[in-house]
Amino acid sequence: MGGFHFFLAILGLVLLPTLCTSQDTFTRSRATYYGSPDCYGTPTGACGYGEYGRTVNDGQVSAVARLYRNGTGCGGCYQVRCIYPPHCSNDGVNAVVTDYGEGDRTDFIFSPRAYAKLANNPASTEVLFAYGVVDIEFRRIPCRYSTPNLVFKVHEHSKFPEYLAIVVQYVAGRNDITAVEFWQEDCKQWSSMRRAYGAVWDTPTPPSGSIDLRFQVSGSAGNKWVQASNAIPADWKAGAAYTSAIQLN
Structure with missing residues (x-):
């Protein structure tokens, strides 16, 4: 092993425990x-x-x-x-x-x-x-809840069918939600929701029918997209909460 590569290997052994325990x-x-x-x-x-x-x-x-x-x-x-x-x-x-x-x-x-x-x-x-x-x-x-599955809460300020705002609840683990998108079936693409404030994500153009969501999770394992099919039903109501099948850890 060359001197430079040996140095990198030793540096990795030194830094790895620090990176794993930094939080x-x-x-x-x-x-x-x-x-x-x-x-x-x-x-x-x-x-x-x-x-x-x-x-x-x-x-x-x-x-x-x-x-x-x-x-x-x-x-x-x-x-x-x-x-x-x-x-x-x-x-x-x-x-x-x-x-x-x-x-x-x-x-x-x-x-x-x-x-x-x-x-x-x-x-x-x-x-x-x-x-x-x-x-x-x-x-x-890491967050730990008695409710293990993610819950999508339709914010009370939502107005069916022209304005949808959601809040993601019970985000377990050491994870942050950094982006949320919804699927637009008519044009076959994912569209971004806006972070209105805090943990509230909204769109003035929600699709009709049941709504598929995906959200970007940033955690100790890096960034990843998680998809929730039929996360919001077609007849969604302001103030209603919908439990998904997704669990984060």
Whole structure:
């Protein structure tokens, strides 16, 4: 083996463990919480999830700023733990991103239910809420849901048959939805849907009949297209949710 190729082989052996574990590394930051009448999330979050954004993951959700990534970060899951040893639990909280929000040098603005999970006992919970802002460390983790299949929710602002907006729910694993397209049977081609905001994708020209969708998934395995045949029925209704046969991991 030539010297240059030997160097590349050794470099690959050195870098491979780093690349495989890079998402397991914790990053230091700060976190706070927002007010909520029932301690759950908000149904009006910037991701456009509606009631799903309030209750998903038992209401353990968060608003983010730099992790929002123009909506691509919606639905991402993070393990967050505070770093005050007398008051913080070892595991912290596993929270789902459902909103955009900026704080005082914070990466997470939690629902009260999520923020309370940072503490190791009820007395410490009171202490952390009194602090208001805490130092934390976080890392992205795979999302896991009791509902294993992807769900396509027709957004409430949709208007049959001339305007369709959808939200993809229960995106498991460490995956981001980066593009959505629908099949146009009359011209035999895939047409792009627009990211309206957050996790909401829309089109002013939905096809008639049942709708085939495909979406681009970006994850630890790279980018791939996943197709869902008859994802949306011909008589779709605003506010309705349709469960697919697709599971991501």
